[in-house]
Amino acid sequence: MRLVDNFIAGEYLASASSRRFDKRSPLDDRVIASVAEAGRGEIDAAVGAARAALAGEWGALTTEQRVDLLHGVANEITRRFEDFVAAEMADTGQPGHVMRHVFIPRGAANFKVFADVVKNVASESFRMATPDGQGALNYAIRVPKGVIGVICPWNAPFMLMTWKVGPALACGNTVVVKPSEESPQTAALLGEVMNAVGVPKGVYNVVHGFGPDSAGEFLTQHPGVDAITFTGETRTGAAIMKAASEGMRDVSFELGGKNAAIVFADCDFDAAVGTIFRSAFLNTGQVCLGTERVYVERPIFARFVQALKARAETVKYGRPEDHDADYGPLISQAHRQKVLSYYRKAVEEGATVVTGGGVPEMPEALADGAWVQPTIWTGLADDAAVVREEIFGPCCHIRPFDSEDEVVGLANDTVYGLSTTIWTTSLARAHRVAARVEVGITWVNSWFLRDLRTPFGGSKQSGIGREGGVHSLEFYTETRNICVKL
Ligand SMILES: NC(=O)C1=CN([C@@H]2O[C@H](COP(=O)(O)OP(=O)(O)OC[C@H]3O[C@@H](n4cnc5c(N)ncnc54)[C@H](O)[C@@H]3O)[C@@H](O)[C@H]2O)C=CC1
Numbered sequence: 001m002r003l004v005d006n007f008i009a010g011e012y013l014a015s016a017s018s019r020r021f022d023k024r025s026p027l028d029d030r031v032i033a034s035v036a037e038a039g040r041g042e043i044d045a046a047v048g049a050a051r052a053a054l055a056g057e058w059g060a061l062t063t064e065q066r067v068d069l070l071h072g073v074a075n076e077i078t079r080r081f082e083d084f085v086a087a088e089m090a091d092t093g094q095p096g097h098v099m100r101h102v103f104i105p106r107g108a109a110n111f112k113v114f115a116d117v118v119k120n121v122a123s124e125s126f127r128m129a130t131p132d133g134q135g136a137l138n139y140a141i142r143v144p145k146g147v148i149g150v151i152c153p154w155n156a157p158f159m160l161m162t163w164k165v166g167p168a169l170a171c172g173n174t175v176v177v178k179p180s181e182e183s184p185q186t187a188a189l190l191g192e193v194m195n196a197v198g199v200p201k202g203v204y205n206v207v208h209g210f211g212p213d214s215a216g217e218f219l220t221q222h223p224g225v226d227a228i229t230f231t232g233e234t235r236t237g238a239a240i241m242k243a244a245s246e247g248m249r250d251v252s253f254e255l256g257g258k259n260a261a262i263v264f265a266d267c268d269f270d271a272a273v274g275t276i277f278r279s280a281f282l283n284t285g286q287v288c289l290g291t292e293r294v295y296v297e298r299p300i301f302a303r304f305v306q307a308l309k310a311r312a313e314t315v316k317y318g319r320p321e322d323h324d325a326d327y328g329p330l331i332s333q334a335h336r337q338k339v340l341s342y343y344r345k346a347v348e349e350g351a352t353v354v355t356g357g358g359v360p361e362m363p364e365a366l367a368d369g370a371w372v373q374p375t376i377w378t379g380l381a382d383d384a385a386v387v388r389e390e391i392f393g394p395c396c397h398i399r400p401f402d403s404e405d406e407v408v409g410l411a412n413d414t415v416y417g418l419s420t421t422i423w424t425t426s427l428a429r430a431h432r433v434a435a436r437v438e439v440g441i442t443w444v445n446s447w448f449l450r451d452l453r454t455p456f457g458g459s460k461q462s463g464i465g466r467e468g469g470v471h472s473l474e475f476y477t478e479t480r481n482i483c484v485k486l
């Protein structure tokens with residue numbers, strides 16, 4: 001069993017209270033790690049180390065020196081690639097090929113891309129007229145915000161954590177990261193990378209624990225934290241926003257979703273089925289950008305339901321290291337209870353269960369894991385809880401529609417607004433519908449194609465702010481204007 005400790009000022013430390021919690025494997029519920037739970041003392045120490053680093057060596061680096069260090073971090077992640085893959089597979093139980101091709105390379109890219117953004121971004125300037133005719137020159141400078149509190153979820157832990165830490169450090173901030181209690185290992189491992197590359201002590205700190213009355217709450221309430229970036233549940237975002245209002249700290253939130261796929265009859269049918277299969281079931285449905293509502297134009301509705309069902313019934317359950325396996329367990333027994341409660345509710349609400357709806361038969365060694373079947377429903381009312389609430393599991397409801405106006409209304413009939421996918425071969429319709437759907441991110445004839453320079457974030461209750469490319473600079477720096485009389 002692994003010991004996972006806090007990482008504060010460049011050192012791995014247990015907590016002064018000696019409190020630890022167990023991390024269990026999603027595959028079979030075995031305890032795989034004992035994690036130090038940070039108390040208020042550790043949060044004070046981590047925030048203090050982060051403040052000291054700002055005032056010390058880190059704060060004195062030039063942009064070019066910082067950029068070089070962050071390229072070094074990316075290269076060291078790549079050198080330690082298999083260690084990160086192993087740590088993430090252990091925490092999440094998800095297939096190795098997803099770690100190798102998506103989540104861990106993205107972690108390295110998150111450092112490289114934002115280092116390059118910061119190196120190449122221009123600052124704005126305006127020459128103005130003055131009564132004496134000489135004029136004045138305004139120019140803006142960007143300064144780091146300070147100490148950033150980084151609160152992360154468990155579903156793609158390394159990718160989502162570095163998506164925040166990369167730009168925060170590129171902009172010259174320091175960070176205190178609170179990974180999810182369900183996925184502590186890759187954030188801890190990144191401390192070794194920081195030390196190996198020579199990132200000054202205190203720039204990157206990690207504190208472990210839970211949310212309320214634990215490390216998450218202590219960190220977000222800490223007055224030494226200048227801004228908070230968070231990915232996770234909308235309700236948690238509301239609690240963090242309250243904490244951030246003390247001291248008027250800025251927040252950047254990526255929250256829940258109930259994302260729609262809109263499939264028109266003129267679509268490339270096989271591409272739509274194949275990609276919606278991935279968007280509903282990749283990572284066992286635990287992707288905030290994933291699809292839980294599918295709207296299909298009536299002429300192809302029945303064929304689409306049958307094709308997605310056939311595809312869902314081909315998933316191969318297994319351990320992350322099984323080359324054949326493309327489908328893992330949910331993150332935890334607690335999350336499984338939540339997802340299964342929606343499986344039951346769907347039936348109570350009158351759904352037709354097209355496929356799944358329960359727990360698969362697993363071999364004895366995996367019988368205690370958090371496995372659930374990929375599940376498809378039809379026939380639910382638009383106001384059913386299963387159609388309205390984020391489940392965050394491998395499931396979707398498919399409903400027919402008859403017109404463009406109708407489907408836009410259905411897609412927008414939600415408190416969420418994270419992402420959508422539109423499937424059509426009509427260019428005009430794609431542009432028209434994309435402009436009307438109230439979400440931060442729309443993919444046409446695709447899903448999860450990520451260019452890290454683009455604005456990323458949610459509308460309505462799916463988030464606050466945009467990150468990505470120069471948009472990240474808006475959150476991770478403060479812009480100051482300097483006006484020089486000529
Ligand atoms: N949009 C997304 O990317 C994600 C959405 N979710 C949603 O959240 C649900 C529950 O997953 P959780 O990990 O429990 O999400 P969560 O929002 O409860 O937790 C995310 C992070 O926030 C921390 N946290 C929780 N309460 C806090 C508080 N009061 N103050 C400070 N930090 C706090 C947690 O310890 C964790 O690190 C999922 O079922 C799903 O619906 C979860 C993960 C990602």
Ligand SMILES: O=C(O)/C=C/C=C(\O)C(=O)O
Pocket residue numbers: 155156160163231286287288289450456
């Ligand atoms: O690609 C990104 O930067 C973020 C993706 C977000 C998720 O996959 C998620 O939160 O589930």
